[in-house]
Structures are given as C-alpha cells and as structure tokens.
Amino acid sequence: MPVPVGGGMAGPSTFDKLKMGAMMGGTVGVIIGFIFGSVNIMRYGAGPNGVMRSLGQYMLGSGATFGFFMGIGSTIRTETTTQQAMEAFARAQRRPLVMPRQKYRPS
Numbered sequence: 001m002p003v004p005v006g007g008g009m010a011g012p013s014t015f016d017k018l019k020m021g022a023m024m025g026g027t028v029g030v031i032i033g034f035i036f037g038s039v040n041i042m043r044y045g046a047g048p049n050g051v052m053r054s055l056g057q058y059m060l061g062s063g064a065t066f067g068f069f070m071g072i073g074s075t076i077r078t079e080t081t082t083q084q085a086m087e088a089f090a091r092a093q094r095r096p097l098v099m100p101r102q103k104y105r106p107s
Contacts, residue, residue: 025070
C-alpha cells in the first residue's frame with residue numbers, strides 16, 4: 001500500500017468551508033426567520049396563505065439569505081498559505097523601526 005504524500009493532516013478545503021458556513025448561516029437564518037415570522041404573524045395575521053405557509057416563507061427566505069452570505073463570508077475568510085502571503089504576514093508582525101530621539105539644537 002502506498003504511503004500518502006505530505007506528512008501532516010490537511011485541513012478542510014475551501015469548498016468544505018463554504019458548505020460549513022452555508023449550513024451554519026442557514027441554521028441561524030431559519031431560527032431568526034421563525035422568531036421574526038412568528039412575531040409578524042401574531043401582530044398582523046397570516047393573510048391569505050395561512051399560518052404555516054407564511055411562517056415557512058419567512059423561515060426559508062431568512063435561512064437562504066443568511067446562509068448565502070455566511071457561506072460567501074467563510075470562503076473569503078479562508079486563509080491562504082502561499083509564500084507571498086507568509087512573507088506579507090511576517091513583515092506585518094515584525095517590530096516597528098523607531099529612530100532614536102535627537103537633541104534639539106537651536107540655530
């Protein structure tokens with residue numbers, strides 16, 4: 001059996017992070033949609049669609065919207081390990097160069 005290349009464990013791929021963000025965002029969106037939809041149905045009534053259909057529309061719309069943006073956000077947040085990114089991070093983390101203070105000499 002061949003030995004796998006690349007000694008360490010690999011983290012989740014970008015697509016896995018997209019799916020995970022979309023699932024988390026969708027879950028939060030459905031819960032928020034349930035709360036918001038329930039309050040609106042209690043205040044204004046269900047309308048011609050009925051309670052369950054109106055509540056489902058609130059939950060589906062909120063879940064899809066929040067899941068979409070959370071998935072995109074988690075994909076954008078994916079950290080890269082390219083050499084250029086590592087050098088930029090190292091430059092940003094080094095100590096700032098501070099010039100010594102010179103004595104004031106009036107002329």
